[in-house]
Amino acid sequence: xxxxxxxxxxxxxxxxxxxxxxxxxxxxxxxxxxxxxxxxxxxxxxxxxxxxxxxxxxxxxxxxxxxxxxxxxxxxxxxxxxxxxxxxxxxxxxxxxxxxxxxxxxxxxxxxxxxxxxxxxxxxxxxxxxxxxxxxxxxxxxxxxxxxxxxxxxxxxxxxxxxxxxxxxxxxxxxxxxxxxxxxxxxxxxxxxxxxxxxxxxxxxxxxxxxxxxxxxxxxxxxxxxxxxxxxxxxxxxxxxxxxxxxxxxxxxxxxxxxxxxxxxxxxxxxxxxxxxxxxxx
Amino acid sequence: xxxxxxxxxxxxxxxxxxxxxxxxxxxxxxxxxxxxxxxxxxxxxxxxxxxxxxxxxxxxxxxxxxxxxxxxxxxxxxxxxxxxxxxxxxxxxxxxxxxxxxxxxxxxxxxxxxxxxxxxxxxxxxxxxxxxxxxxxxxxxxxxxxxxxxxxxxxxxxxxxxxxxxxxxxxxxxxxxxxxxxxxxxxxxxxxxxxxxxxxxxxxxxxxxxxxxxxxxxxxxxxxxxxxxxxxxxxxxxxxxxxxxxxxxxxxxxxx
Numbered sequence: 001x002x003x004x005x006x007x008x009x010x011x012x013x014x015x016x017x018x019x020x021x022x023x024x025x026x027x028x029x030x031x032x033x034x035x036x037x038x039x040x041x042x043x044x045x046x047x048x049x050x051x052x053x054x055x056x057x058x059x060x061x062x063x064x065x066x067x068x069x070x071x072x073x074x075x076x077x078x079x080x081x082x083x084x085x086x087x088x089x090x091x092x093x094x095x096x097x098x099x100x101x102x103x104x105x106x107x108x109x110x111x112x113x114x115x116x117x118x119x120x121x122x123x124x125x126x127x128x129x130x131x132x133x134x135x136x137x138x139x140x141x142x143x144x145x146x147x148x149x150x151x152x153x154x155x156x157x158x159x160x161x162x163x164x165x166x167x168x169x170x171x172x173x174x175x176x177x178x179x180x181x182x183x184x185x186x187x188x189x190x191x192x193x194x195x196x197x198x199x200x201x202x203x204x205x206x207x208x209x210x211x212x213x214x215x216x217x218x219x220x221x222x223x224x225x226x227x228x229x230x231x232x233x234x235x236x237x238x239x240x241x242x243x244x245x246x247x248x249x250x251x252x253x254x255x256x257x258x259x260x261x262x263x264x265x266x267x268x269x270x271x272x273x274x275x276x277x278x279x280x281x282x
Numbered sequence: 283x284x285x286x287x288x289x290x291x292x293x294x295x296x297x298x299x300x301x302x303x304x305x306x307x308x309x310x311x312x313x314x315x316x317x318x319x320x321x322x323x324x325x326x327x328x329x330x331x332x333x334x335x336x337x338x339x340x341x342x343x344x345x346x347x348x349x350x351x352x353x354x355x356x357x358x359x360x361x362x363x364x365x366x367x368x369x370x371x372x373x374x375x376x377x378x379x380x381x382x383x384x385x386x387x388x389x390x391x392x393x394x395x396x397x398x399x400x401x402x403x404x405x406x407x408x409x410x411x412x413x414x415x416x417x418x419x420x421x422x423x424x425x426x427x428x429x430x431x432x433x434x435x436x437x438x439x440x441x442x443x444x445x446x447x448x449x450x451x452x453x454x455x456x457x458x459x460x461x462x463x464x465x466x467x468x469x470x471x472x473x474x475x476x477x478x479x480x481x482x483x484x485x486x487x488x489x490x491x492x493x494x495x496x497x498x499x500x501x502x503x504x505x506x507x508x509x510x511x512x513x514x515x516x517x518x519x520x521x522x523x524x525x526x527x528x529x530x531x532x533x534x535x536x537x538x
Contacts (some may be wrong), residue, residue: 039376163395167386170378177339177365178441179390224377225421 004247018144019136019256023242025147026203027216029154029196031235034217035227036189040169043214045190048104049085050197050209052111056081057131057201058118065122074131075146078201082194085111090187112206134205134257136246143202150195157192165189166227203242204257215264216241222271237267290353292317292445292475293338295500298347300333307333311347311500317444320467320476322505324483325496331479334496335449338477339363351445361390364438364474366431366448374423380433381418384409387440401440408440409433412466428459435466446470448478464489 007016037046060077063069085107092103119126130138158165167175168185176182193213200209220233245260252259293315300308307330315321323331336342337349340356351359364387387408388401397405409415412432417425422433431451438446452460467476467489478490487493487505494502 039373041373160394160396163385163389163397166378166382167389167395170376170383171367171372171386173341173367174365174386174437175389176341177360177363178386179360180395221375221377225419226377226379226382230377 004250007250015137015139016250018139018141020243020246022139022144022147023136023203023246024239025144025151026199027235027238027242028151029192030200030212030238031216031220031233032154032158032231033189033193033196034213034238035220035231035234036165036169037193038214038217038221039227039230040189042190042193043210044101044104045089046193046197046213047210048089048108048111049082049190049194050201050206051108052085053078053082053198053201054115054128054131054206055111055113055118056115058115058122061122061126062118065124075198078198079195081111082198083191086187086190086194090183090190093186094183130205131201132205132207133255134201134203134208136203136242136256139202147199150199154192154196157188161185161188204260208257208261211261211264212238212241215261215268219264219268219271222275237264241267291315291350292319292352293477294348294350294353295338296348298337298344298349300330300337300342300345302333307498308337308496308500309498313494313500313502315475315477317475318471318473319492320471320490321478321492321494321502322483322490323477323479323494323496324481329497331496332449334500335447335477335479339365339447361441362443362445364435364441364443364446366434366438366446366451368450368453372423376423378422379419380414380422380425380429381405381409383422383433384418384436384440387437387442404442405436405440408436411439412436413462426459428456428463431459431463432466435470439470443474445475445477448476450479450481452480452482 007013008020010016037043056077056079057074058077059081060072060074063072063077064074088107089104092100096103115131116128119128164175164180164185165188167178167180168182168189172182172186175185197209197213200212204212216238217230217234219237220230223233224230241260241264245263246256248254248263249256249259291314293313295311295313298308298311299306307328311334323334325331333342337344338351338356340349340360349356352362356363384405385397385401388397388405389395391398391401406415406418409418412435414429414432414436417429422430425433435446435448435451438448452463467478470476476490483493490505492502493505494500
């Protein structure tokens with residue numbers, strides 16, 4: 001642990017401080033949006049958006065490197081495709097007569113397939129592994145600024161529309177009866193989830209997004225009496241998992257994303273067991 | 283929460299038909315409900331009871347015919363309707379307080395959905411009407427079935443509507459809670475029109491003024507005319523009858 005603290009203070013290792021700060025500030029949208037994802041039970045939708053993001057990343061890489069559009073990179077592509085997936089999934093949820101899970105599955109796979117096709121046609125070598133499994137140590141100053149902007153956006157919109165978001169998650173039919181445009185509120189929720197997922201991909205990668213979006217909120221749910229408490233606890237748990245995971249991964253020389261996820265899963269398991277012991281059902 | 287009746291029928295339905303895809307659920311339904319009426323909706327499963335309710339509250343649109351609530355289309359009169367859905371469909375793990383649930387009855391007043399001081403006061407007032415002031419901060423999922431049902435009625439009352447619509451509210455509550463529940467409905471009926479879907483025809487006959495059987499079409503009878511033969515006709519076959527003996531609780535229910 002002393003090595004880890006020394007690395008944080010080392011002026012020659014600025015990326016380490018960025019990683020730590022990004023992880024801590026990113027915990028705010030992860031905890032808040034993760035709470036809505038868990039209570040609304042839409043983690044499978046979050047999974048589909050996450051996998052579609054690879055399509056956006058591939059598109060960004062292709063346009064940047066093969067076509068020469070320098071202002072449109074992987075990050076822009078990821079944001080665009082994640083938002084597009086959020087719109088499609090909202091439309092499917094509201095209007096389509098298809099089975100929703102079939103469309104989610106199709107988007108999930110097609111997003112990844114398009115991403116890999118774009119990457120295959122992009123000149124030079126692109127390693128998809130860094131996108132699939134993420135690496136928080138590679139975050140840059142611009143990533144950190146993106147996190148801060150997302151913090152402000154998520155905190156602002158959730159504060160403004162909190163009651164409507166809560167109503168749509170708890171009882172959509174009743175919210176609709178009270179004149180709430182539940183379709184727009186659901187779209188807002190999915191768009192915020194999409195932006196959060198783009199950020200998560202940078203930290204833990206596409207494959208492990210669902211875990212870091214849902215596990216802190218799921219742990220927090222065991223100790224919360226209302227959604228506000230759950231959000232605060234989820235943010236704190238998430239920050240705790242990221243900091244501990246980074247520290248351990250540095251000390252043990254392991255990849256940071258998987259270590260963060262394993263810690264989150266272990267705490268979730270302990271919280272479940274603790275809850276059962278308390279209720280006497282174990 | 284004083285009702286404001288404008289003289290028009292509370293609910294007026296003419297020639298209404300509705301189908302899910304090609305499956306017709308309601309055919310040529312005509313129904314007139316007056317202010318301060320109390321109607322119990324019964325009928326076999328799949329007969330169209332919940333569909334009729336959804337058409338009245340404007341969550342579904344008729345294929346043919348019309349539904350008017352106080353002379354307006356349901357979409358325009360939504361804020362005059364208090365709706366109590368079946369609570370069984372709520373997520374048992376959802377962390378939300380009783381007060382937060384009741385406050386939802388005040389949504390719709392502003393673009394952002396922020397509650398003003400007046401909204402919170404009305405939510406507290408509604409909680410006191412149903413006798414739940416003391417548990418406002420308790421998690422909704424930790425209270426008993428009867429209390430949950432009353433909290434959902436408080437949410438409907440907080441809306442300040444003139445019509446209260448309840449969808450099988452007594453399905454999961456015990457006998458004593460059920461008695462309190464009907465006492466509460468009797469009080470509320472002094473200022474509100476009440477419409478309730480139920481399978482418990484016995485209870486309904488003692489509280490409601492009229493009974494509507496929904497089985498693709500709607501037939502209305504005064505509850506004083508309710509007989510075994512009529513119930514058999516309404517459900518289209520024999521029923522298993524469970525006679526509830528309200529005054530012998532130590533003996534339990536008698537089953538015939």
